[in-house]
Amino acid sequence: MSLTTHHRQDLPPEEVVTFYDRESGARGIIALHSTALGPAAGGCRLWRYADHQAATLDALRLAEGMALKNALAELPFGGGKAVICLPDGPFDRAALFRAFGREVASLKGRYVTAEDVGTSVADMSEVATQTHHVAGLPPKGAQPGGDPSPWTALGVLQAMRAAVRHRLGAELSDMTVAVQGLGHVGFALCELLHEAGATLIVAEPRSEVAARAADRFGAMVMSSRALLSARADVFAPCALGGVLNAQSVADLKASVVCGAANNQLADDAMAERLAERDILYAPDFLVNAGGIVNVAGEYLGWRKAEVRRRVLAIGMRMGDTLAHAASAGLTPHHAARAIAQDRMARGPRVQAQAA
């Protein structure tokens, strides 16, 4: 694999659209970080923001993350993200998402939306009444679609297997894995790890879910804080972003960090801190791409077998990235960024399409 530079200068977003629809109260931002490799794809978040600037910053940060994730997963997509500010009072949810759908339509295929934090399949069905540049709709027969979480979990498992082999020369059956967060992805990951013979430690604020994991997988349950310094080989963050900060990185006992959560590093410098402690950090945007692969498959009409093939390839990509990082003297995070940015710099630009 040849890269023109190790640290390519980060590019500004291509386009930022601010929208407001008086009738429905829909207010938000669509950020198109890059369309170099195809339409900017990334979900739509409905969230309460302190102000317009906070919402814009979130959209920009998330859009860049999607661009890196899609490029690295070798999808024919650029990266974008939409955020809608949760209205203060009562609102007509269907009307709000139809208004958002009209904004997506106005971008003529340069942006493809899907569900994300705070939005659902039903919301995307409203968007779909205005534009066909939307995924995350109810699956049709055996076609890809619906909840992407099982695919995300499968991708995390593949990446974890490759990371454990690289760092510890071991198999998952010999590992103790600490899973933080037993939501859609975390619980499915526990299921796969249990099947692979791993020992599990878990943390989850919903005590009945934690109890179910103890019962089904023999998992030891801990508080989220204690989990960070638990005696485990692998730490798998599957809840919140920003979990790897100066304190938690200093406390970690695991040799490998590999999980589904987005934006795990509180800041990029944490990648170096982890490397200094000889902890292998598997880049989140490489590890958790299984869900967007399923979304891409739905939008582009792939068969499930093609989605599966591409999700399983995440393990090989992890291995390749670690090998490249070692030979180039980069952290895995910076190596993965460089590979993604290089791909974007060389990609073909997308053409506008009908709404």
Ligand code: NAD
């Ligand atoms: P989810 O909301 O279903 O699950 C999150 C879980 O974390 C919940 O069970 C919640 O109770 C738990 N949690 C909250 N705070 C916690 C804490 N302090 N300690 C331990 N657990 C805590 O979300 P999800 O869909 O499973 O996604 C998990 C993470 O993976 C998120 O960061 C998400 O952005 C990322 N991700 C998800 C997908 C996907 O396909 N769903 C794809 C890519 C990335």
